[in-house]
Amino acid sequence: MSLCALSISGFSQDNRAEALLKTMTLEEKVGQMAQITIDVIGKGPNPYSSFEPFEIDTVELRTAVKEYHVGSILNTSNNRALTLKRWNEVISEIQDVATKETRTKIPVIYGIDAIHGATYLAEATMFPQNIGLAATFNPDYARKMAEICAYETRASGIPWVLSPALDLGADPRFSRQQEGFGEDPYLVTVMGEQVIKGYEGDYNDINNPYHVISCPKHFLGYSTSLSGKDRTPAYIPEIILREYHLPPFRKAIEAGANTVMINSGIINGVSVHSSYDLITKLLKQELGFDGVVVSDWNDIENLHRRDRIAKDDKEAIKIAINAGIDMSMIPYDYKKFCNGLVELVNSGEVSMQRIDEAVLRILKLKIKTGLLENPVTSQADYSKVGSDEFGQYAYYAAAESITLLKNKDNILPLKKDSKILVVGPNADNMRTLNGSWTYSWQGEKTDEFAGRFNTIREALKNTFSNVDFIAGVSYNMEGKYYEENKDKFDKAVAASKRADVVILCLGENTYSEKPGDLNDLTLSDMQLELATAIADNAKKVILVLNEGRPRIIRKIEPEMDAIIQIYLPGNYGGDALADILVGKVNPSGKLPYNYPSYPNSLVNYYHKPAEEQIAAEGVYNYESDYNPQYEFGFGLSYTTFEYSNMKVSRENEKILVSVDVKNTGKVGGKEVVQLYSSDLFASMTPDMKRLRRFSKINLKPQEKKTVTFELMITDLAFINADGKSIVEAGDFELGIGTEKVLLTL
Numbered sequence: 001m002s003l004c005a006l007s008i009s010g011f012s013q014d015n016r017a018e019a020l021l022k023t024m025t026l027e028e029k030v031g032q033m034a035q036i037t038i039d040v041i042g043k044g045p046n047p048y049s050s051f052e053p054f055e056i057d058t059v060e061l062r063t064a065v066k067e068y069h070v071g072s073i074l075n076t077s078n079n080r081a082l083t084l085k086r087w088n089e090v091i092s093e094i095q096d097v098a099t100k101e102t103r104t105k106i107p108v109i110y111g112i113d114a115i116h117g118a119t120y121l122a123e124a125t126m127f128p129q130n131i132g133l134a135a136t137f138n139p140d141y142a143r144k145m146a147e148i149c150a151y152e153t154r155a156s157g158i159p160w161v162l163s164p165a166l167d168l169g170a171d172p173r174f175s176r177q178q179e180g181f182g183e184d185p186y187l188v189t190v191m192g193e194q195v196i197k198g199y200e201g202d203y204n205d206i207n208n209p210y211h212v213i214s215c216p217k218h219f220l221g222y223s224t225s226l227s228g229k230d231r232t233p234a235y236i237p238e239i240i241l242r243e244y245h246l247p248p249f250r251k252a253i254e255a256g257a258n259t260v261m262i263n264s265g266i267i268n269g270v271s272v273h274s275s276y277d278l279i280t281k282l283l284k285q286e287l288g289f290d291g292v293v294v295s296d297w298n299d300i301e302n303l304h305r306r307d308r309i310a311k312d313d314k315e316a317i318k319i320a321i322n323a324g325i326d327m328s329m330i331p332y333d334y335k336k337f338c339n340g341l342v343e344l345v346n347s348g349e350v351s352m353q354r355i356d357e358a359v360l361r362i363l364k365l366k367i368k369t370g371l372l373e374n375p376v377t378s379q380a381d382y383s384k385v386g387s388d389e390f391g392q393y394a395y396y397a398a399a400e401s402i403t404l405l406k407n408k409d410n411i412l413p414l415k416k417d418s419k420i421l422v423v424g425p426n427a428d429n430m431r432t433l434n435g436s437w438t439y440s441w442q443g444e445k446t447d448e449f450a451g452r453f454n455t456i457r458e459a460l461k462n463t464f465s466n467v468d469f470i471a472g473v474s475y476n477m478e479g480k481y482y483e484e485n486k487d488k489f490d491k492a493v494a495a496s497k498r499a500d501v502v503i504l505c506l507g508e509n510t511y512s513e514k515p516g517d518l519n520d521l522t523l524s525d526m527q528l529e530l531a532t533a534i535a536d537n538a539k540k541v542i543l544v545l546n547e548g549r550p551r552i553i554r555k556i557e558p559e560m561d562a563i564i565q566i567y568l569p570g571n572y573g574g575d576a577l578a579d580i581l582v583g584k585v586n587p588s589g590k591l592p593y594n595y596p597s598y599p600n601s602l603v604n605y606y607h608k609p610a611e612e613q614i615a616a617e618g619v620y621n622y623e624s625d626y627n628p629q630y631e632f633g634f635g636l637s638y639t640t641f642e643y644s645n646m647k648v649s650r651e652n653e654k655i656l657v658s659v660d661v662k663n664t665g666k667v668g669g670k671e672v673v674q675l676y677s678s679d680l681f682a683s684m685t686p687d688m689k690r691l692r693r694f695s696k697i698n699l700k701p702q703e704k705k706t707v708t709f710e711l712m713i714t715d716l717a718f719i720n721a722d723g724k725s726i727v728e729a730g731d732f733e734l735g736i737g738t739e740k741v742l743l744t745l
């Protein structure tokens with residue numbers, strides 16, 4: 001029978017998917033569950049890379065899509081961004097084969113990592129990474145980033161982004177801190193929801209040609225392994241999973257996210273890709289997720305090859321599909337996956353019912369996305385890609401993310417004619433401003449694509465009249481090479497004596513996932529040495545931190561006159577920083593994590609009271625005091641804010657909290673008003689405090705505003721030892737700024 005998918009429109013979407021499913025052979029169904037990476041169908045010597053410029057190998061494409069019925073493709077070729085035009089050609093070529101040459105005529109669903117903008121699009125508008133968006137404490141920017149990313153991704157002909165990362169950034173060692181929204185579950189939840197709405201639209205109308213399918217990831221507990229390294233075992237009790245890791249995902253599902261990606265890691269000895277409890281019971285049944293569950297890269301194979309819980313690849317497929325994975329990001333050896341899964345169904349080891357459930361979810365997604373009617377978008381409908389209008393938003397987001405951590409004697413802002421020396425490995429490249437997932441996976445190709453934007457050095461030159469630059473050190477100088485290049489270092493130190501102020505741009509080079517694993521959270525030796533030498537010689541030093549995670553700076557901190565955290569601010573980060581340094585923009589970012597002082601004291605702001613026990617006077621110094629360098633929520637401004645008149649009232653289940661905030665300084669500024677609660681005594685040792693609400697307000701000099709928050713009693717709940725969310729009667733302290741009020745339930 002030959003059946004055109006288009007001919008059965010008219011049914012409801014669900015009926016249409018069911019009708020289509022009924023017409024499909026087992027092989028066709030299994031193919032829908034297969035996702036391959038684009039290099040598999042590229043011209044080239046092997047599936048791992050393609051010749052440049054990228055071209056589709058028409059034979060390989062037909063083998064995958066026609067013969068094996070592969071239903072999904074992801075990624076870019078050769079880990080390099082393509083132009084808008086090329087993306088449209090590539091996607092059209094794929095869809096032509098899928099919709100004209102296959103029996104079912106079901107289009108391929110193309111997915112792509114679009115992490116702080118349309119990562120693999122040459123013309124993309126790159127925003128700050130999520131950690132910076134979190135620091136804005138302004139959900140509007142999370143939304144804007146996602147809306148613009150959706151637009152630019154759809155313009156490429158791609159309907160599905162593999163983001164946002166909703167992993168809890170509770171461990172600063174983790175190599176993907178920058179991809180998440182920081183350590184606080186509530187902040188991650190609020191930002192994550194806005195990103196999903198920005199991608200999918202308020203009503204999740206993903207058939208809208210300016211929306212894309214979102215993919216919250218990595219479900220669940222990905223970011224806090226014991227070693228701090230990527231994809232190493234984590235030990236997370238259910239109570240912690242539910243209290244801190246689950247809320248952002250719960251909200252994402254409520255917000256209608258249409259796909260979810262599974263955590264590559266291992267929790268309590270169980271590979272998450274094998275966990276029926278987490279995938280089927282928790283995600284699909286308890287949270288009611290009815291979209292597509294996609295594996296992470298190669299993670300079904302990993303059950304055999306890495307984790308050794310399956311004796312061969314076929315058993316790995318059986319375990320993962322039975323656990324509830326609907327689509328396998330294979331990404332290379334699709335024949336093994338497709339053949340293996342067909343055999344497993346034929347032998348009864350995977351039921352046809354499980355296959356039907358998975359494929360139905362995939363077909364519904366394709367139908368809902370409008371792919372059956374419009375397998376490709378038309379480039380002509382997207383004139384705003386990479387426009388100044390989009391760039392403005394990325395600039396605003398960067399400007400609001402930048403966090404002023406120290407400003408001794410109000411050295412900042414600087415005068416326009418200050419004699420400035422710019423130093424450091426992060427001062428003059430677009431790569432470190434953007435971090436990973438920028439025109440390439442590890443961000444190493446950024447400078448090839450982002451030449452039209454300003455590095456820190458360039459932006460400072462455009463803003464101040466007297467700017468010199470000597471890098472001093474560079475990342476490829478680390479290790480032995482550095483000793484051989486000591487003269488560059490000495491030059492920077494000598495020049496620092498002649499400047500009014502040195503702007504020292506330190507931090508990290510780009511990384512994500514395994515390449516970002518770290519043995520020492522302290523800032524690299526080479527940079528610490530440079531900072532000390534500069535501080536010994538310069539009149540004033542402003543430290544600019546350009547890093548995805550907080551590298552320890554305790555030893556150099558006292559020597560710095562000002563410290564500014566810019567995170568990974570994206571293509572407009574240099575401009576935003578220059579505007580803050582000159583006082584055109586008043587900084588308003590706040591830290592979305594505790595900035596640790598010591599590598600052995602990685603404690604979150606919501607730690608337990610036992611983390612704060614200070615040794616009794618005159619006894620020993622146990623070094624067990626709570627001692628972040630800077631605390632979550634902290635960030636200075638060029639003005640000052642005064643809090644007063646905090647009031648709390650309760651109406652049944654509702655709690656209203658209000659406070660007056662006044663700008664007591666001479667310049668206008670934005671303030672993040674943060675409401676925390678502390679459960680003073682509880683049947684389980686309570687967190688010291690938890691962020692419950694926040695609001696970013698703009699105040700002119702001497703202006704006063706009243707900010708009111710509405711809480712529900714259930715916002716004060718915690719997960720008890722039975723894994724249940726409960727609110728206990730007793731005293732709670734509610735705090736905003738310097739104000740505190742007791743509430744008794």
Ligand code: BGC
Pocket residue numbers: 075113162217264296297513
């Ligand atoms: C990452 C995912 C990503 C996927 C596809 C994996 O290695 O963990 O976050 O979406 O690759 O590129």
